[in-house]
Amino acid sequence: MKRISFNNIVNSIKDSVIEINCVASKELLNKYDTGIMRENNELSKKVLINLKQNAIIAKEKMIPICQDTGTAVLFLEIGTEVVIDGGFIYDAIYEGVKLGYQEGYLRKSIVDNPLSRNNTGNNLPPIIHTKLVEGDTLSIVLLAKGAGSENMSAIKMMAPSEGINGIEKFVLETVKNAGSNPCPPITVGVGIGSNFEGVALLAKKALVKEFFEIPEDPNITKIEKDLKEKLNLLNIGPQGFGGKTSVFDVAILMEPCHIASLPVAVNINCHVIRHKKLVF
Amino acid sequence: MKLHTPIDKNKLKNLNAGEEIYISGTIYTARDSAHKLLLQMINNNEKLPFELNGAVIYYAGPSPTKPGEIVGSIGPTTSYRMDKYTPDILKEGAAILIGKGSRNEEVKISLLENGAIYCAALGGAGALMASKVKSSSLVAFSELGPEAIYKLEVEDFPVIVVNDLKGNDIYECH
Numbered sequence: 001m002k003r004i005s006f007n008n009i010v011n012s013i014k015d016s017v018i019e020i021n022c023v024a025s026k027e028l029l030n031k032y033d034t035g036i037m038r039e040n041n042e043l044s045k046k047v048l049i050n051l052k053q054n055a056i057i058a059k060e061k062m063i064p065i066c067q068d069t070g071t072a073v074l075f076l077e078i079g080t081e082v083v084i085d086g087g088f089i090y091d092a093i094y095e096g097v098k099l100g101y102q103e104g105y106l107r108k109s110i111v112d113n114p115l116s117r118n119n120t121g122n123n124l125p126p127i128i129h130t131k132l133v134e135g136d137t138l139s140i141v142l143l144a145k146g147a148g149s150e151n152m153s154a155i156k157m158m159a160p161s162e163g164i165n166g167i168e169k170f171v172l173e174t175v176k177n178a179g180s181n182p183c184p185p186i187t188v189g190v191g192i193g194s195n196f197e198g199v200a201l202l203a204k205k206a207l208v209k210e211f212f213e214i215p216e217d218p219n220i221t222k223i224e225k226d227l228k229e230k231l232n233l234l235n236i237g238p239q240g241f242g243g244k245t246s247v248f249d250v251a252i253l254m255e256p257c258h259i260a261s262l263p264v265a266v267n268i269n270c271h272v273i274r275h276k277k278l279v280f
Numbered sequence: 281m282k283l284h285t286p287i288d289k290n291k292l293k294n295l296n297a298g299e300e301i302y303i304s305g306t307i308y309t310a311r312d313s314a315h316k317l318l319l320q321m322i323n324n325n326e327k328l329p330f331e332l333n334g335a336v337i338y339y340a341g342p343s344p345t346k347p348g349e350i351v352g353s354i355g356p357t358t359s360y361r362m363d364k365y366t367p368d369i370l371k372e373g374a375a376i377l378i379g380k381g382s383r384n385e386e387v388k389i390s391l392l393e394n395g396a397i398y399c400a401a402l403g404g405a406g407a408l409m410a411s412k413v414k415s416s417s418l419v420a421f422s423e424l425g426p427e428a429i430y431k432l433e434v435e436d437f438p439v440i441v442v443n444d445l446k447g448n449d450i451y452e453c454h
């Protein structure tokens with residue numbers, strides 16, 4: 001048995017929510033640099049230089065890299081030997097998200113009802129996906145997910161006969177249609193398999209694939225690489241003004257599916273990659 | 281190219297898609313809900329909270345202002361959601377619209393008809409855009425929170441022309 005205190009979870013979530021929104025990771029800064037080196041179109045280069053400059057200002061002032069500080073999305077893996085001392089785990093997460101968005105001066109972007117649309121005022125509720133695992137570790141992968149890129153995502157229930165060519169075509173179409181809207185350069189998360197609801201979750205999880213211990217599959221790595229090359233030939237470019245850097249990365253996750261199905265989902269993330277893994 | 285508000289539409293004619301312009305003066309934020317309310321007011325012949333003729337409208341909803349700062353992070357939001365309202369806003373004389381992402385045909389035609397341009401600010405660069413804002417005040421619809429209308433005094437606010445008055449679109453011409 002491992003005991004983890006309720007307050008420890010609240011405080012860690014609160015701090016992390018602020019950190020991911022205001023402090024760009026080294027990986028993101030490196031991605032801007034790689035793009036700046038690759039672009040020879042003056043406008044595209046300048047856009048990337050400005051995006052990097054933006055990240056530097058945000059960190060200095062501890063203000064959000066982007067004003068859309070997103071929906072908080074959390075992937076929980078709870079070891080069956082974990083006990084939370086002092087309260088219920090979801091309450092701790094709600095409290096941490098609420099405090100983070102308040103104390104970090106982050107924008108509250110959630111409405112209580114998709115039709116009447118009143119702002120909840122505290123960015124609650126977050127979206128939580130929970131998995132029980134063996135052992136005594138609690139891990140939380142946290143994302144701040146903006147709507148501009150989320151709105152450009154798509155799902156399709158394909159015929160198995162469409163195969164990899166059909167999947168590539170769908171990914172290319174989705175990214176092309178998204179164009180400048182999702183604030184490129186984007187990261188493209190692709191889910192393949194599972195079922196209707198499962199595949200959307202796979203695509204979201206693909207965006208943070210590096211945080212999960214997923215054995216490398218050379219076939220998937222190759223498809224990711226090919227797709228990235230093809231997408232970067234679309235000439236969408238940084239902010240849609242043209243150029244070689246339309247996507248930073250493509251990440252694919254696959255799962256078994258029904259004999260009659262080939263579900264595919266494409267979840268898009270903007271250039272502002274905001275995520276983190278917490279391990280208790 | 282530098283422009284000062286209120287915008288003289290004659291100065292917009294020679295701008296080209298892809299050109300950077302730097303705006304100084306007063307600009308107003310308005311996004312989905314504010315547009316909806318502005319349109320209701322226009323239809324009811326009510327007095328608007330700011331003069332639309334020659335105005336610069338910025339599709340943005342800032343993050344809250346930290347103590348000691350002028351404004352929170354304030355990058356553009358995706359513009360297509362405002363397409364439905366835009367022709368009516370342009371008829372009232374708005375000169376420059378700022379957002380991100382492409383517009384529908386109706387908006388493009390309306391821009392040409394009204395001698396107005398659509399520009400893009402850098403999406404996901406709210407901290408950089410905030411550094412160009414010299415003052416900020418709430419003008420209307422405070423109940424909308426981040427979606428309220430704010431009056432911003434800006435200096436050399438950098439935007440890129442998307443739709444110029446020659447019918448070009450930067451998102452299509454590469």
Ligand code: SF4
Binds near residue numbers: 182
């Ligand atoms: S898509 Fe991303 S970068 Fe663009 S406005 Fe939304 S959160 Fe910000």
